[in-house]
Amino acid sequence: MTDRKATLSVGDKSIELPMYSGTVGPDVIDVRGLVQEGIFTYDPGFVSTAACESAITYIDGAQGILLHRGYPIDQLAEQSDFLEVCYLLLNGELPSAEENKRFHDTIKNHTMLHDQMRNFFNGFRRDAHPMAIMCGVVGALSAFYHDQMDVTDPKQREVTAHRLIAKMPTIAAWCYKYSVGQPFMYPRNDLSYAENFLHMMFGNPCEEYKPNPVLANAMDKIFILHADHEQNASTSTVRLAGSTGANPYACIASGIAALWGPAHGGANEAVLDMLAEIGDVENIDTFIEKAKDKNDPFRLMGFGHRVYKNFDPRAKVMSETAHQVLSELGLENDPLLKIAQRLEQIALEDEYFVQRQLYPNVDFYSGIILKAIGIPTSMFTVIFAMSRTIGWFSHWNEMVSGNYRIGRPRQLYTGSPKRDYPKN
Numbered sequence: 001m002t003d004r005k006a007t008l009s010v011g012d013k014s015i016e017l018p019m020y021s022g023t024v025g026p027d028v029i030d031v032r033g034l035v036q037e038g039i040f041t042y043d044p045g046f047v048s049t050a051a052c053e054s055a056i057t058y059i060d061g062a063q064g065i066l067l068h069r070g071y072p073i074d075q076l077a078e079q080s081d082f083l084e085v086c087y088l089l090l091n092g093e094l095p096s097a098e099e100n101k102r103f104h105d106t107i108k109n110h111t112m113l114h115d116q117m118r119n120f121f122n123g124f125r126r127d128a129h130p131m132a133i134m135c136g137v138v139g140a141l142s143a144f145y146h147d148q149m150d151v152t153d154p155k156q157r158e159v160t161a162h163r164l165i166a167k168m169p170t171i172a173a174w175c176y177k178y179s180v181g182q183p184f185m186y187p188r189n190d191l192s193y194a195e196n197f198l199h200m201m202f203g204n205p206c207e208e209y210k211p212n213p214v215l216a217n218a219m220d221k222i223f224i225l226h227a228d229h230e231q232n233a234s235t236s237t238v239r240l241a242g243s244t245g246a247n248p249y250a251c252i253a254s255g256i257a258a259l260w261g262p263a264h265g266g267a268n269e270a271v272l273d274m275l276a277e278i279g280d281v282e283n284i285d286t287f288i289e290k291a292k293d294k295n296d297p298f299r300l301m302g303f304g305h306r307v308y309k310n311f312d313p314r315a316k317v318m319s320e321t322a323h324q325v326l327s328e329l330g331l332e333n334d335p336l337l338k339i340a341q342r343l344e345q346i347a348l349e350d351e352y353f354v355q356r357q358l359y360p361n362v363d364f365y366s367g368i369i370l371k372a373i374g375i376p377t378s379m380f381t382v383i384f385a386m387s388r389t390i391g392w393f394s395h396w397n398e399m400v401s402g403n404y405r406i407g408r409p410r411q412l413y414t415g416s417p418k419r420d421y422p423k424n
Contacts, residue, residue, distance in 0.1 A: 005019060015039075017033060024060070040410040051239070051407075052404075054230075054231070055069070056069065056391075057089075057229065059307055061305075061307040062310060066313045066314065068085065068089060069088050069092055077221050078317070080224065082220050082223040082387075084103075085227050086107075086227070087100065090390070106162050107165055107193070110162050110166035111169070113171070114144040114145070120136075120140055126178070126179060126181060127179070129378060130172075130176060131175075131256065131378075134171060134175050134385060137171050138168075138252055138256060139250055140249075141167070145163060149248065154401070160248050164393055168386040168389050172197070172379070172382045172386045192216060193220065193223070194217070194219040197386075198211045198212075198216060199211055214328040215325065215328070215373050218369050221318070221321050222387065226384055226387035227388065227390050228390065229307075229388075233264050234256075234259040234264060234388065235255065235388075235391060238252065238254060238255040241254040242399055243399065243406045243407040244407075248396060252393065255389075260381060265385070268366045268367030269378075271340075271364050272336070272371055276336065281338055284339065284343065287300075288300075288350070301363075301364075302365075303347055310357055312361040315360055315364070318365035318369070322365045322368050325373065329372055337371075366380075367380060
């Protein structure tokens with residue numbers, strides 16, 4: 001924080017506004033006092049507005065930096081596991097060995113769903129999108145676990161966090177099992193978080209399922225790399241819903257609904273649609289020319305990023321993981337994956353893409369990995385939501401732990417001024 005001031009001139013009036021500095025990143029101008037002057041700011045998409053103060057995640061898009069509680073994302077992905085990152089996001093510090101073990105054990109003890117929730121799934125059509133099912137089921141958790149929903153009680157918030165982290169893989173896997181008509185698989189507490197998810201996704205009661213450690217490691221990295229991404233659309237939605245005092249399950253469900261939008265959570269699915277449209281390696285040059293033509297509607301999906309103007313720091317980890325998975329599964333010659341690898345090479349070498357910094361992003365590689373593992377595209381955003389739940393909850397918890405006000409954005413009204421109802 002600083003005591004500097006910014007001066008805004010409006011007509012013949014000068015208005016002094018406080019300026020604040022964070023630990024790192026741009027300074028902000030506090031415009032809250034403008035309402036007393038009868039003035040609002042106008043910022044569609046909130047691209048230059050800080051709606052909150054947060055100590056969880058920091059992004060420097062120009063430098064390609066992503067920090068969780070100060071730790072670079074690549075270091076976390078290489079040296080940590082998802083549950084340790086969950087602890088970090090929730091508590092602000094990495095756990096000791098004892099705390100880490102206790103946290104892992106606690107999550108494993110919350111993986112089961114209330115047995116009546118099996119019946120809740122039956123209310124959905126079999127062909128319902130898994131995201132529709134997940135949104136409904138997570139919102140319904142408030143009806144099954146309503147004993148710990150006092151948002152003012154830190155202990156109850158902690159219990160809810162543990163429940164959500166533990167139960168989301170079960171919910172996600174059951175959404176898939178229900179959509180394909182297979183029996184639900186119960187969680188196994190002897191498996192790691194990622195292994196357990198793969199077990200519930202691909203196991204069946206007829207035989208024992210043994211998770212492939214390479215695939216489990218890839219899933220764990222996907223979870224870590226999608227755990228949080230600062231004040232994005234879904235996180236902001238969770239915060240806005242939470243500002244009303246809504247219960248945490250309803251708030252997380254609102255985040256899932258926001259993530260479902262193709263402009264937010266559907267990017268890795270769009271990558272595979274693009275690869276299918278290209279169809280063959282021989283067609284790549286034609287589509288590259290289409291992508292360079294500003295008058296052509298075709299766009300290369302999975303390249304560049306709205307936030308990262310240099311490179312996506314998560315992409316390198318995902319790239320290495322993708323090659324490990326493809327090698328493990330013997331899929332180096334898969335037609336779509338060959339297209340993806342050629343596009344990756346072009347994006348890193350072609351001057352058009354290099355100058356515009358259109359490097360492959362995390363969505364480009366995560367979609368390839370999930371497809372290789374055998375996860376259908378309809379489940380991609382579900383897995384994103386499962387991973388991002390810890391980020392959503394951490395931001396919600398940070399907000400309700402401090403002083404906050406109900407969110408109330410303003411508007412620039414362009415409708416009709418006051419007018420009288422016509423008389424007969």
